[in-house]
Amino acid sequence: MTAEADPMSHDDNVIAQMDQISKDIANKSPLVSEPEPVENLKSEYTQNHGFLAKIEHLTKSYSKIRRVRGDGNCFYRAYAYTLFDACKRDAALRDRVFKKLDTTLAWLVQLGMPSFTTEDFHDTFVETLKNHCDSGTYDSLMETFNNDGMSNYLVVYVRLLTSGQLQQDSDEYLPFVEGLYKDMKEFCDKEVMPVDREADHLQIKALTECLSFPLKLVYVDRSEGGPTELVIPDGSSPDVSLLYRPGHYDILYD
């Protein structure tokens, strides 16, 4: 039972270092930033012609980008932010979303999510969205999404919805991850619910279907040609666009 035999000090060092890295990121960028010109992206890629050409294309269709912190939650946070914003402005969307949210708590619990913790996230999400639609302003929305505790609660709930949809439509989604995970529940436990797991195509498709709030993804990478645009789900006509650069999502505005 010597100190050397106890591997904890090493493990703790690794964890402490990872903590420090996330704090550094947190101190550098707000969870959701104020919009800025798309041109600003060019300065990040001065040496990279593939990217520069694509960003040039991007500036023709989009004027502003709203950055979202790269903490593994960026897709979910960006999606929740655009959803809140759109619900405030679009009464038909708002009705549809609230009608859906009326059913989601019972639905998630029926799928096997623990009821009392799920209820906490559900109630917070619904109440916050209601407050925003009733009396929210741009400033209060920014405040909500930049308050760590609150913002992350909202992120957890959209992760739960994603998880629910993936498990409900397991027949459709499982073939994409078969062999890697024994079932959809395992995929969700490992790739959707942990708070710093990034979203991939499956998660995005599931969430947009769950809330019937589609989006356009604009891919920018180092390959030749203009940005690739992808509408999710297929055949929908989204009002919101997210910029995807490998490993990260931000919000785009026309």
Added chain:
Amino acid sequence: MSSYKTTYLPVGGYKTAMAGSALRRLMTEYRELFNNAPHGVVAGPASEDNFFEWDVLIQGPEGSPYEFGVFPARLSFPTDYPLSPPKMRFSVPLFHPNVYTCGKVCISILHPPGDDPLGYEHSSERWSPVQSVEKILLSVISMLAEPNPESGANVDACKMWRDNRAQFLKEADKAVRRTLGL
């Protein structure tokens, strides 16, 4: 929702901004556990002033090497709970493959989210914000009932569990007797 009024503070305020939702959640969990504690467990805040430190008493599960023992432990919650899990540490020596010699419990549900830097279990349930103190305590009970030498924290205990079960049972029994003051 007045607890959410704290505004975003980029430096230094990083922690305080989150503590409100953590506190609210911990109070709800305490109420829930108070009314429906799993069999063989008592848990609650160590003092009324600090909901982020809990005292726990866990009874050794029936039929396990730790039967009849009552093991005190401390749960320490981070300010961003439930996004990150608490840490758990037994306050008495507990010879067990998944408990470090300092008492810290090492099971998958207590690992921070995301990729596991320690390379432990890949098949077990991980922490996520919908887990709860109750789930952790249930996992600790099953850890006592079924040690997992595959993701060992105490190498000596792992080896003994695998190679010399009789000796292991004696060591476990010593831990039990100590908790009973025998």
